[in-house]
Amino acid sequence: MDCCSQLTKALGSIVSFPGSANYNASIASYFSIQESSLTPSCIFVPETPQDVSTAVTILASPQSECKFAIKGRAHMPAAGFANIDDGVTIDMTRLSSVSVNEDHTVASIGAGASWLDVYQFLDPLGLSVAGGRNGLVGVGGLSLGGGISYFAPRVGWACDNIVNAEVVLASGELVNVNATSHPDLLKALKGGSNNFGVITRFDLAAFPQGPIIGGSISHSITEREAVFQAFTEIADSSHYDIYASLVTGFLFTSADKQWSIGSTPAYTKPVLNASFYDPLTSIPNIGDTRHVTNLSVLANENNTPSLNWAFFTGTYGVSAPLMSKIFDILNNTIYPFQIPENITWSIAFEPLPTVITKFGPEKGGNSLGTSPSDGNAFVVLLSALWQSTESNPLVNSACETMITQINKLAHQMSLLHRFQYLNYADPSQDPIGSYGENNVRHLRRMSKKYDPRGVFQKLVPGGFKIPGL
Secondary structure (H helix, E strand, O other), rough: OOOHHHHHHHHHHHHOOOOOHHHHHHHOOOEHHHHHHHOEEEEEEEHHHHHHHHHHHHHHHOOOOOOEEEEEOOOHHHHHOOOOOOOOEEEEOOOOOOOOOOOOOEEEEEEEOOOHHHHHHHHHHHOOOOOOOOOOEEHHEEEHHOOOOOHHHHHOHHHHHEEEEEEEEHOOOOEEEOOOOOOOHHHHHHHHHHOOEEEEEEEEEEEEEOOEEEEEEEEEEHHHHHHHHHHHHHHOOOEEEEEEEEEEEEEEEEEOOOEEEEEEEOOOOOOOOOOHHHHHHOOOOEEEEOEEEHHHOOOOOOOOOEEEEEEEEEEEEHHHHHHHHHHHHHHHHHHOOOOOOOEEEEEEEEEOOOHHHHHHHOOOOOOOOOOOHOOEEEEEEEEEEEEHHHHHHHHHHHHHHHHHHHHHHHHHOOOOOOOOOOOHHOOOOOOOOOOOOOHHHHHHHHHHOOOOOOOOHHOOOOOOOOOOO
């Protein structure tokens, strides 16, 4: 009996097949064409953690050894990260409940929830958690890959705030992982992605939270050097404001061959003109939409049309001259770049100050390998969106060329950091390897301890795997 037939026999109608409404709805929910173009043999949509346990027991049994993928809200664009050809896709999105404990210190969240689900539940309670800034992004993938949130300077990476995870291991056993039960595995999950099990629920540290500042400030491309200098002053501040969360982005569309600059100086208190942002707000702008809002409103972004996507990343020491040279590298490749259809390019610069990286050791450790000893840094996300799949090799090659040139330059300037943020990485990159040998060794040990047959290395081929296994 094949894998899908075994699942259907055990679990019934929550297994769907090509051509059915449930199957088609799941495929249509992927952000990228690279993912939605894959065709799993069947899609399983669990309704309880026990359903997941039953499915993993079947799929991972030595008699079956069925390949499968684990899908949350499917924001990562790379083909096969959350879908699979000729295998089984486990679509976790029905496991999306949100609740809080009696004293409002812990939010329990189904791993298939979106961050918008979470914020719409918590906002009326005057609470929040460290989660995604785009509400369409899923809880599971972001949390297991590290997770940058508006609250990162206050509480660290999103993964640092996992106080418990309910996990289905390769054996099918459903376990709770926390500071007193399997604490070695908890550390591995914090940055370890999909390598250890299927997480069915996250319990995240919650905290009081009211209105925040959202919106953006737009600048002419002619002000870019001033913007780079302002970003540097903010990101490299020796007294980083823990309520500040900045992204500075550059956008280029091939249709009009124009660059634009947009910064989102979020502030997690209702203070409209926080002085910490003075270096940025003092630059003459062409638009300022900052306003007081709630996270459930700010995170309620429109879905993008299904397109091909590319993500590439790097981490660098804070430097305005480096940022200026990065822009030159991008412009020299992007401006003359041509494919038959329109393409939109984006480069985002995001501060990674030591006030964020200090929380890992304070909260039981994570696998990321970032620490205050690295100094203040910034994370780059280079992304592109386009329609035609035939153009994928050209776009990916251009991205690889630009990232290689940026890394070479940063190395020459002694500003290249080892860390690569998994949630922004391309399959050609090695974010888990970037965590450092000690962390990689720990991940290998945890894989051998909790997944001795290598189910999540071999039968779950998608995502970033642990090097050296």
